[in-house]
Amino acid sequence: MLISKKELLTQTGISYGQLYRWKRERLIPEEWFMKQSSYTGQETFFPREQILNRIRIIQELKDKYSLEDLAKMLSPESTEVGFDFEDLEKIEEINQEMLPIFQTILDKKIYSYIDVLIFVILSKLKEELNLNEKQTGTLLEGMKAHLEGMNATDYILIIFSQDTNYFAVISQEQSPIYLDTRFEIVKKIRMNEVSNQIKLKYSKVFQFNLDSDNKKKTSQGASNEFYNDSDASPGKNNTKSSSKKEEKEDVFLKFNNWEVRL
């Protein structure tokens, strides 16, 4: 299910300038620009659903947020915000009856963004596939060990069934999966898509577009800091204490405002 670049531009009404600007701003992942050879050398195709969806989101939100903020919101990188139980209760997409069960299974106080995303997905699955509480919980149990190591959301979650048992496979978005045909695939979920919806919907509540840039301590700042508590501040230069210090620095000669050090 691919869409050519030309068709994409016609269908969405965006220009080359916009498309490539959004690519530069990382609003559209580079992997979505899939090149295939053609008479001009190469022609670009995109995963149809994903790109159309993405462009719709960008068009809706580009006036509300800066492109930079939007890029952070749409990035597959997970966020570093931790969620406590109260936070989880605020997310409508999480089945509140399942919440205590999820909690017992993961057994922790602060949940990662990936955990939250999985809760949302499981809640959705429970409803769509009409799963009971045990089936839903078992799925989480089965994925539990893998969630810790995940720090991005560009994964596909595949749910397959055998008899009345449901199983989950989590795989990288772009890599194909060849599953034993005896299993029945009941659902494929792109975690990124769910993540985008959640991030957009709750961006105000949880400040997903986080400024993790806390390292504002630049070298300039560092040197300023030094001056605040240093004895080398101006005005002290001509006092006795500082001239003592200067002697230690092997000042050979002083004239006017110059020191000569040998």
Next chain:
Amino acid sequence: MRRNILSFADKTITGEIGKVLAAGDVNIANADVEKLTGAGDVHIENSYIADTKLAGDLIAVDSSFGTLNMAGEVKLLGNCKGDTLIIIGKMEAESLEARILRNFSMKNNVKIYGDKDKDVNIDINNNWDLNISKKEYKKENFNIHFNLGSKNKKYHYSNSDQVNGSIYKGKIIAETFENLCDFRLNFDYEFKNIISIGSLRGAGTMECEELYSFGIIDMEEINAEVIYIQPNSKSMVKRVMGSDIRITENFLMDQTFLSLPKSADNKTYQKEASKTASIMEIDSIEGDDIVLDHVHGKYVSGENVVIGDYCVIDYVEYKCKIEVSPNAVVKNKVKL
């Protein structure tokens, strides 16, 4: 009033200083210096130097510079910042953020106190004036000698070094990068604007906001908001995409260009832009506004397209307007 230091000793300078004149190696730590003029190696740590002129190697750790003008090798550790950095020589940076970064001197940029004819010998036609736009940077090899009393410095530059390897390494961010020599973009860079009169080579896609190439450019893809490329038969670019694309002999020095932060004189660029163009081959060009001449291409697609003199294009698509010069050949023209 800040004190000034004339340093002949390898001692550490610290505190709030006016001018530092250094002959020989010098260490500066936890200092705020108005002006450093040095011939010799300099080691700087946790300091800010407003104005630096240096011939020698520089190692800086977590430091900031106002204007840095130097010839020598640079090693930047930790986070370093700079406003206008003009460096003739190699640079390795763990993390550098600059407003303007330029990789070659144009004229009288490196001054060393002392008698420059006697003490300093720059071995490019024995000429202090490094007018690099013509012959010098195209030479295979050249040496820069600094003879500073007991301390002799010799820098060797070779075009082949620069083409195969890189004179820059590490992570370098700049608002404007001015390329005045042969340069290879094979390090972690983030340049908002790129202006090049030398040759600029790299693999994959070059991404920036504004690109002005008056020299040779060798890149698989270019994606920028504003693109000006002077057509040059030695350039090799497969795909160009952006909003405003001009690949044409006539360079219009408009407000967009004039308002770019840069250190080299606009006249220098104007002079480079007045050269004659030669036919450039590009597979595909996609943009909103496209103006071309001297381009041989397979595919051009845009909203407003001007196909100027000496163009041969297989297939042109346009959404709003098209102009084709009588001196151009367009095999297929399609309105979208």
